[in-house]
Amino acid sequence: MRKRVLITGAAGFLGSHLCDRFIKEGCHVIGIDNLITGDLANIEHLFKLEQFEFYNHDVTKFVHVPGQLDYILHFASPASPIDYLKIPIQTLKVGSLGTHNLLGLAKEKNARILIASTSEVYGDPLVHPQTEEYYGNVNTIGPRGVYDEAKRFQESITMAYHRFHGLETRIVRIFNTYGPRMRLNDGRVIPAFMGQALRGEDLTIFGDGLQTRSFCYVDDQIEGIYRLLMSDYSLPVNIGNPDEITIKDFAEEIIKLTGTDQKIIYKELPVDDPMQRKPDTTLAKKILGWEAKVPRNEGMKKTFEYFKSLTKEQLHKSEHKDFSKHIVK
Ligand code: UDP
Secondary structure (H helix, E strand, O other): OOOOEEOOOOHHHHHHHHHHHHHHHEEEEEEEEOOOOHHHHOOHHHOOOOEEEEEEEOOOOOOOOOOOOOEEOOOOOOOOOHHHHHHHHHHHHHHHHHHHHHHHHHHHHHHHHEEEEEEHHHHHOOOOOOOOOOEOOOOOOOOHHHHHHHHHHHHHHHHHHHHHHOOEEEEEOOOOEEEOOOOOOOOOHHHHHHHHHHHHHOOEEEEEOEEEEEEEHHHHHHHHHHOOOOOOOOEEEEEEEOOOOEEHHHHHHHHHOOOOOOOEEEEEEOOOOOOOOOOOHHHHHHHHOOOOOOOOOHHHHHHHHHHHOOOOOHHOOOOOOOOOHHOOO
């Protein structure tokens, strides 16, 4: 019997790569997405397969899935700072109400559930690199609070279901991850810089560019998530690449990689933008035998190939996605 896997956020960046992975593992995959930030183009190639089903549904509403389920992976959520600003209430709801619905579903089906958490639970971290024991430094009422607190609540309710109901749960804390199928207009630094280079615009650095990030290629991330799901470890695990770089140095790498002759311009730093971020992945190494393998120059080349393959129309439709029809008044 094929394992039956439910993936929420299936049309998104990570969700669609997870669909591919579980199909490859011989599973039957049921994808759910309400397509606010997701794009069907990411999973178009799966629609012809018998082992794949898709439902356009908002998981903050009751979720019904007929038949048995072995695994649930909850990856539905806006995941970029500009998205949180535009759809703050949906961001809060999918992390809280959506997670509650999926935990209930997992309990009903006796399925193992993996929850996508984030390095944002560490906020603007005062401990560096970030280990799983660090409680974080989050501004509850800032613009990122809607994401950070939803994800913190998500971890709490997941642990409560684990401890109170004995549910099999897994929590991955995902650090900045990149690769093909990132949304060009999501405002994140990698699509932003690559889109700017391809359109012949200047690269925009927010603040002085001395803030750091550590970028993980999507194939590494998916492998880490898969191993965590298959492990018997129920506390949160960081998955990310510890290779840290300042945004300024990163912009220079992108200029070199893309061959653009544009310059760097500086814009205001967004509120609560973390000054530094780097995962401590000792735990993942120990319990999953996992560490990031793809070097940044290799991953960025593949990612740039993807952005280059987009049509001119897609490339120039670079303004932020219009969420107006989803806005809750
Ligand atoms: N950033 C930037 N220029 C851009 C977009 C982002 O300098 O056009 C900066 C942003 O302020 C942050 C870093 O790049 O310090 C990473 O931003 P991103 O939105 O990708 O993810 P975050 O890690 O902040 O969630």
